[in-house]
Every structure is written in C-alpha cells, then in structure tokens.
C-alpha cells in the first residue's frame with residue numbers, strides 16, 4: 001500500500017514535542033479532516049475565496065493539502081484561461097501562524113513549491129522572472145506569519161497583521177488589500193480595518209507591486 005507521507009517523521013525531537021506540542025498530522029488524517037469541509041474547500045459556489053486559518057501551521061501540511069485541493073478544483077471546474085488568476089486568489093485565501101522559525105520557513109516554502117509545481121505542470125512559466133511567481137510569494141509572505149497565536153504577536157512583540165484580499169465586484173481579477181490585526185478577530189468579530197492605510201485595488205497578478213496608497 002502506498003504511503004502518502006513517504007519517509008516523513010511525525011516528531012522531530014522529544015524536546016520539541018514537550019515544549020511546543022510539535023507532532024505532525026499524517027496526510028490521511030489531514031484529508032479526512034478536510035473532507036468535513038469539502039463543500040467550502042472545493043465544491044461549493046465561490047470555493048476559491050473561502051478562507052482557511054491554520055493557527056499552528058507546523059511545516060505546512062494542512063496548508064499544502066488545502067492548496068492542492070483548491071487547485072485541483074480550479075483545474076476541474078474553471079476555464080484554463082483564468083487558472084493563473086484563480087490560483088492566486090486560492091493562495092490569498094490561506095492564512096497561518098507558526099511559532100517556530102524553521103517550521104514557519106518550511107511552511108512558506110512548501111506552499112510556494114506547490115503553487116509552482118501546479119503551474120509548471122501545466123506549461124505555465126512560474127519562475128522568479130514572472131509576475132505570477134512574485135505575486136504568489138508576496139501573498140505567502142503576507143498570509144503565512146511567524147508569531148504566537150495565543151498572544152497575537154510576532155517574535156518582536158508587534159501585533160500580527162493579516163490582510164483581507166477582497167475581489168472587486170466589477171472585475172473578478174482585481175483585488176483590494178485591507179489589513180487588520182489578528183487580535184481584532186477575537187473582539188466580537190470587529191475587524192480593525194479603519195486603523196490602517198488603505199490600498200488601491202490592483203490586478204491580483206500585480207499585488208506585489210502595490211504600495212500602500214496612504215504611505
């Protein structure tokens with residue numbers, strides 16, 4: 001029988017298990033859990049934009065599985081002409097926080113690698129010379145954050161800041177970035193958008209080029 005986890009270890013050290021609760025979930029269990037939200041993830045209307053937050057990302061096993069399943073659904077259900085744009089919105093829908101620096105880096109790398117693999121598998125250039133690649137890495141760097149979920153703060157003590165990536169109603173390729181703090185999610189659903197400068201809408205493929213309009 002094939003093993004989807006290959007030679008993956010589920011624990012790196014006893015110290016890390018004891019100190020950080022670091023035990024990785026096998027892929028079969030990740031898939032069983034994602035099956036519970038299959039409608040939002042890959043089947044229902046607007047599935048590309050349905051958001052997921054991993055509060056203890058580890059090395060990204062849930063994040064990669066979520067991206068793989070969204071990309072598979074994009075491939076199956078949408079016109080190839082919009083795969084690039086929709087794949088970026090899929091990335092924009094995946095958020096995470098991870099405490100340990102090595103896991104955080106691995107989680108970011110794993111997501112970018114999965115994104116590149118999808119496009120190169122379909123003959124679409126996604127090298128570091130393309131906007132597609134730079135938009136993808138920007139979204140991953142902005143959404144997959146290093147910090148402590150319990151305090152809502154980065155290792156420097158700054159508030160963890162996420163961004164909402166809102167599709168523009170008149171043009172589904174345009175996105176508007178709206179930053180908010182993670183801690184504001186805990187306050188009766190009140191996003192603190194207002195305290196941040198706003199960003200002008202831009203094509204999602206150019207999201208990495210967009211400076212803060214109020215800067």
Ligand SMILES: C[S@@+](CC[C@H](N)C(=O)[O-])C[C@H]1O[C@@H](n2cnc3c(N)ncnc32)[C@H](O)[C@@H]1O
Nearest residue numbers: 020021022023024025056058098099148149150
């Ligand atoms: C049990 S592992 C789970 C990893 C992954 N979610 C999985 O299921 O395979 C827990 C992860 O949470 C991280 N972690 C522990 N406390 C955390 C905190 N307060 N904030 C963010 N991440 C934390 C650990 O560093 C570790 O990578």
